[in-house]
Amino acid sequence: MAVFTPLDAAEVDSWLARFDLGTRTDLQGIASGIENTNYFLTTTKGRFVLTLFERLSAKQLPFYLGLMHHLATRGIPVPDPMPDRQGRTLHTLKGKPAALVTRLQGRSLLQPEPVHCAQVGRWLARMHLAAQDYAGTQPNLRGLAWQKRTIAQILPYLSADQRALISAELAHQTDIAASPAYAALPRSAVHADLFRDNVLFEGDMLCGIFDFYFAGVDTWLFDLAVALNDWCIHPESGEFDAARREALLDAYLAERPMNDAEAALLPDALRASALRFWTSRLADYHLPRDAHLLTPHDPAHFERVLRRRIAAG
Numbered sequence: 001m002a003v004f005t006p007l008d009a010a011e012v013d014s015w016l017a018r019f020d021l022g023t024r025t026d027l028q029g030i031a032s033g034i035e036n037t038n039y040f041l042t043t044t045k046g047r048f049v050l051t052l053f054e055r056l057s058a059k060q061l062p063f064y065l066g067l068m069h070h071l072a073t074r075g076i077p078v079p080d081p082m083p084d085r086q087g088r089t090l091h092t093l094k095g096k097p098a099a100l101v102t103r104l105q106g107r108s109l110l111q112p113e114p115v116h117c118a119q120v121g122r123w124l125a126r127m128h129l130a131a132q133d134y135a136g137t138q139p140n141l142r143g144l145a146w147q148k149r150t151i152a153q154i155l156p157y158l159s160a161d162q163r164a165l166i167s168a169e170l171a172h173q174t175d176i177a178a179s180p181a182y183a184a185l186p187r188s189a190v191h192a193d194l195f196r197d198n199v200l201f202e203g204d205m206l207c208g209i210f211d212f213y214f215a216g217v218d219t220w221l222f223d224l225a226v227a228l229n230d231w232c233i234h235p236e237s238g239e240f241d242a243a244r245r246e247a248l249l250d251a252y253l254a255e256r257p258m259n260d261a262e263a264a265l266l267p268d269a270l271r272a273s274a275l276r277f278w279t280s281r282l283a284d285y286h287l288p289r290d291a292h293l294l295t296p297h298d299p300a301h302f303e304r305v306l307r308r309r310i311a312a313g
Contacts, residue, residue, distance in 0.1 A: 007050075052093055138189075
């Protein structure tokens with residue numbers, strides 16, 4: 001993520017001394033993303049990611065750290081939080097909540113093929129099933145309540161056409177969320193941000209899913225829609241690539257078939273996903289925070305996606 005809080009080697013060395021993970025050999029800031037401060041930290045005993053949390057509170061963080069550990073122990077390839085000598089995984093560094101997790105192998109693929117999308121679908125379904133018995137409870141912090149508050153703040157920055165679109169879609173999603181069909185959707189803790197840059201591959205094999213700090217209890221259908229709207233589209237138009245969409249969906253359904261309510265509401269979930277990320281990108285663009293190495297994502301991308309999903313019906 002963007003480096004909001006610069007660290008020097010001496011600060012990290014002093015903090016690292018509470019772990020049995022050796023001594024630092026390398027420290028590099030990570031320039032991508034817009035939420036937390038992240039560093040690659042290499043020690044004499046392994047490779048890790050050090051995160052300082054810029055928005056999430058110490059009260060919220062046990063949900064995320066616990067979810068990652070829960071999934072890791074069930075064979076899902078996710079970062080595992082590292083305990084210190086007292087068994088604690090949540091720490092403080094430079095006055096911010098902090099955690100150290102294992103660094104996964106592989107690299108992100110920004111131009112995936114159907115074979116990669118199938119891997120994403122398969123592991124997403126397995127992750128949903130593995131999360132069923134996770135005891136942590138926390139709502140999706142970027143759900144409808146957050147969207148309503150944020151849209152009210154960004155409306156003055158939008159054109160009349162954009163204001164009409166975002167307000168109408170918010171009303172539509174509010175109606176859907178109040179429906180009996182929506183109440184029938186299975187849910188658990190979900191990733192909620194499974195974009196191309198949050199998955200790692202070695203060749204055609206998925207070997208890592210990371211960045212769980214937008215996770216929350218939400219429907220599995222929404223989580224699936226987030227993945228479909230990123231992995232299976234042509235970014236320049238927002239249109240689906242049929243082969244990639246089919247590969248991801250088929251692989252997901254082979255592991256975890258959808259119920260009737262999910263099948264009926266998938267088009268609406270795709271719209272909900274587009275609305276959520278259009279809203280957050282508009283907020284990042286119009287209501288920015290200071291940060292080193294920070295580049296906000298283009299809000300127009302998910303406006304295009306939302307218009308495509310509405311037009312598709």
